[in-house]
Amino acid sequence: MEHPLVTQIERTGYPNMIEQPEHIGIDFFGDEILDGDEFVEYEDELILIDNLNRYLVEEMGF
Incomplete structure (x- = not known):
C-alpha cells in the first residue's frame, strides 16, 4: 500500500512549486x-x- 501523495505524484507528476513568469x-x-x-x-x-x-x-545590415 502506497501513500496517497506518492500515488498522485506517479499519476500526475510533481507539482510545480516555483512560480513561473508569464509567457508573452x-x-x-x-x-x-x-x-x-x-x-x-x-x-x-x-x-x-x-x-x-x-x-x-543580420536583418538590417548594420
Whole structure:
C-alpha cells in the first residue's frame, strides 16, 4: 500500500512549486519572451533586447 501523495505524484507528476513568469510570445529568432523581459517591436516583429544587435546586423545590415 502506497501513500496517497506518492500515488498522485506517479499519476500526475510533481507539482510545480516555483512560480513561473508569464509567457508573452516568441521573438523574431524564436526565443521565448517572458513577463519582465525587455524587447522592442519593429514592423509587427518582437525582438528581445538580447537579440537586438543580432537583428540589426543580420536583418538590417548594420
